[in-house]
Amino acid sequence: xxxxxxxxxxxxxxxxxxxxxxxxxxxxxxxxxxxxxxxxxxxxxxxxxxxxxxxxxxxxxxxxxxxxxxxxxxxxxxxxxxxxxxxxxxxxxxxxxxxxxxxxxxxxxxxxxxxxxxxxxxxxxxxxxxxxxxxxxxxxxxxxxxxxxxxxxxxxxxxxxxxxxxxxxxxxxxxxxx
Amino acid sequence: xxxxxxxxxxxxxxxxxxxxxxxxxxxxxxxxxxxxxxxxxxxxxxxxxxxxxxxxxxxxxxxxxxxxxxxxxxxxxxxxxxxxxxxxxxxxxxxxxxxxxxxxxxxxxxxxx
Numbered sequence: 001x002x003x004x005x006x007x008x009x010x011x012x013x014x015x016x017x018x019x020x021x022x023x024x025x026x027x028x029x030x031x032x033x034x035x036x037x038x039x040x041x042x043x044x045x046x047x048x049x050x051x052x053x054x055x056x057x058x059x060x061x062x063x064x065x066x067x068x069x070x071x072x073x074x075x076x077x078x079x080x081x082x083x084x085x086x087x088x089x090x091x092x093x094x095x096x097x098x099x100x101x102x103x104x105x106x107x108x109x110x111x112x113x114x115x116x117x118x119x120x121x122x123x124x125x126x127x128x129x130x131x132x133x134x135x136x137x138x139x140x141x142x143x144x145x146x147x148x149x150x151x152x153x154x155x156x157x158x159x160x161x162x163x164x165x166x167x168x169x170x171x172x173x174x175x176x177x178x
Numbered sequence: 179x180x181x182x183x184x185x186x187x188x189x190x191x192x193x194x195x196x197x198x199x200x201x202x203x204x205x206x207x208x209x210x211x212x213x214x215x216x217x218x219x220x221x222x223x224x225x226x227x228x229x230x231x232x233x234x235x236x237x238x239x240x241x242x243x244x245x246x247x248x249x250x251x252x253x254x255x256x257x258x259x260x261x262x263x264x265x266x267x268x269x270x271x272x273x274x275x276x277x278x279x280x281x282x283x284x285x286x287x288x289x290x291x
Contacts, residue, residue, distance in 0.1 A: 022209050030199040037199075048204065055208045118195040137189040138196055165188060 005071035012062055021062075025055050028072055031139060032079050038134050039083045041123050050086060054079040069148065073141060077149045080131065121171040128152075129164035136161045 003011075003020075005027070011020035032054055036047035057078050058065075065074050122130060122138075135146040136157070143161065147154045239245055258266070 018209060018212055021212070022205055025205045025208050026201060029201055029204050033199045033204070034196050051204070052208055052211065056211055059212055118191055122192070122195075133192070138192040140193070165185060168188060 006067060009062060009065060009067075009071060012059070021059055024058075024071065028075055029055075031072065032075055035076060035134055035139065036079055036083060038119070038122060039080070039127070039131060046086070050079065050082045053082045057082065069145060072139075073145045073149060076135060076139070076141070077151075080149055080151075118168070118172070121168055124171065125164050125167055129160045129167065132157050132160035133164035133168065137165065 003023070005024060008020040008024050011017040012024075029051065033047055033051045036050045036054075037044060040047045040050070054075065058075055061078075065071065122133065125133065131150060132146060135141045135149055136143060141149065143154055143157045146161075147157045150157065242248070255263070255266075
């Protein structure tokens with residue numbers, strides 16, 4: 001029988017079982033790295049560095065996981081914090097305004113080879129909408145869970161998801177066959 | 179209705195568009211960087227508990243004139259009428275059960291917090 005995330009966390013807590021933690025890393029590395037790759041706009045090296053930092057912090061602070069949320073949600077929260085701290089250090093943590101977004105949406109700027117690439121369209125969204133869409137639509141978190149991960153009010157998450165979805169649809173229509 | 183199914187479709191497309199990222203040594207790299215586990219803490223705590231229990235038992239034995247108080251208590255208990263003995267057993271059982279129930283409720287509410 002396969003152990004649940006909660007069982008593995010209990011083993012780490014009680015016996016400092018690093019094999020159990022390794023299993024948790026194996027289970028969640030793809031989604032955490034995927035999330036960070038999208039947040040860093042596909043900077044793979046940076047995303048993987050942040051993913052490693054995420055898991056190291058998770059191990060050191062595993063006593064802070066009380067099982068109120070899913071383990072993956074707790075990890076996303078750490079990953080988002082790692083990303084935000086790194087971005088602050090790099091002074092790149094600035095929201096993309098609508099004007100910039102429109103410029104990015106200009107079909108002439110967009111590589112024609114990527115016209116139907118949904119992930120590329122996603123990477124063009126401003127950070128606050130991108131992170132909300134990534135968590136809710138791609139990773140299946142509820143609005144409430146995403147609100148806790150991102151540390152923003154529930155209403156703001158709903159608005160960001162709604163706007164992000166609308167922009168994605170618009171972009172895909174613009175890139176679609178005429 | 180159409181809007182909802184459109185949203186579902188978009189969410190599904192997004193989930194499908196996200197590729198599975200192969201581990202490629204990522205987990206091993208994380209495990210290498212983990213701090214060494216501190217196993218001594220639990221055994222140390224156990225040793226302290228055991229030593230305290232042994233010392234307390236030895237002190238109680240010496241202070242009670244070689245455990246004489248136990249013999250006296252047993253003699254008194256045997257001399258009790260059967261009804262009193264039954265009431266005493268029932269009372270003790272209820273007391274232990276209540277304490278257990280209170281501890282379980284406290285632990286459950288702590289876990290749900």
